[in-house]
Amino acid sequence: xxxxxxxxxSLSASVGDxxxxxxxxxxxxxxxxxxxxxxxxxxxxxLIYGASxxxxxxxxxxxxxxxxxxxxxxxxxxQPADFATYYCQQTYNIPWTFGQGTQVDMK
Amino acid sequence: QVQxxxxxxxxxKPSETLSLTCTVSGDSISANYWSWIRQPPGKGLEWIGFTSxxxxxxxxxxxxxxxxxxxDTSKNQVSLKINSVTAADTAIYFxxxxxxxLTRRFFDSWGLGTRVTVSS
Numbered sequence: 001x002x003x004x005x006x007x008x009x010s011l012s013a014s015v016g017d018x019x020x021x022x023x024x025x026x027x028x029x030x031x032x033x034x035x036x037x038x039x040x041x042x043x044x045x046x047l048i049y050g051a052s053x054x055x056x057x058x059x060x061x062x063x064x065x066x067x068x069x070x071x072x073x074x075x076x077x078x079q080p081a082d083f084a085t086y087y088c089q090q091t092y093n094i095p096w097t098f099g100q101g102t103q104v105d106m107k
Numbered sequence: 108q109v110q111x112x113x114x115x116x117x118x119x120k121p122s123e124t125l126s127l128t129c130t131v132s133g134d135s136i137s138a139n140y141w142s143w144i145r146q147p148p149g150k151g152l153e154w155i156g157f158t159s160x161x162x163x164x165x166x167x168x169x170x171x172x173x174x175x176x177x178x179d180t181s182k183n184q185v186s187l188k189i190n191s192v193t194a195a196d197t198a199i200y201f202x203x204x205x206x207x208x209l210t211r212r213f214f215d216s217w218g219l220g221t222r223v224t225v226s227s
Contacts, residue, residue, distance in 0.1 A: 030210070034214070044201075089214075091212035096154040
């Protein structure tokens with residue numbers, strides 16, 4: 001299985017901050033990397049797919065980059081609605097696997 | 108926009124079979140792949156498997172011996188069965204639609220999830 005490792009596991013930030021989350025795959029996954037946001041008690045929502053393509057309706061303050069084994073999710077100008085847990089996911093090889101999650105909370 | 112609704116028993120006894128249904132509306136069930144994902148309490152996400160509209164399936168090897176995913180296009184439903192359940196199968200179960208492109212594969216819509224507890 002491809003292991004997905006996110007860092008940090010949690011972070012505290014303020015509204016307006018720029019936040020970066022990294023995701024590293026245990027082997028190359030080309031651009032088959034997605035980012036999801038999950039709020040407590042809710043289903044995950046797709047933010048970015050194909051490493052850098054913003055899903056419909058996702059604010060432009062979210063951006064993704066990377067290829068191969070190293071990827072980043074950046075939130076430019078954190079908003080109150082962005083306090084949540086973020087997961088990366090690879091769909092390059094079966095089984096599709098997720099990172100352990102990064103919890104973003106309010107400082 | 109496709110809408111997904113999971114349903115099924117919230118409590119299953121150990122060693123029995125967990126059975127869930129995902130009802131699809133707002134889009135053709137023939138348009139996508141359909142997947143199940145689960146999340147144990149307080150933990151991360153685990154992909155269980157998927158089916159195509161034609162019934163081609165692929166499962167997580169960690170669950171493959173116990174899992175069956177089927178599709179009923181006449182009812183617009185996707186079903187999940189996990190047999191011989193234990194407490195480790197206690198989780199919120201989500202169904203999701205999976206878009207499959209040449210260079211990208213992703214879950215673009217998710218159901219709300221249904222909580223299943225395995226306990227006697």
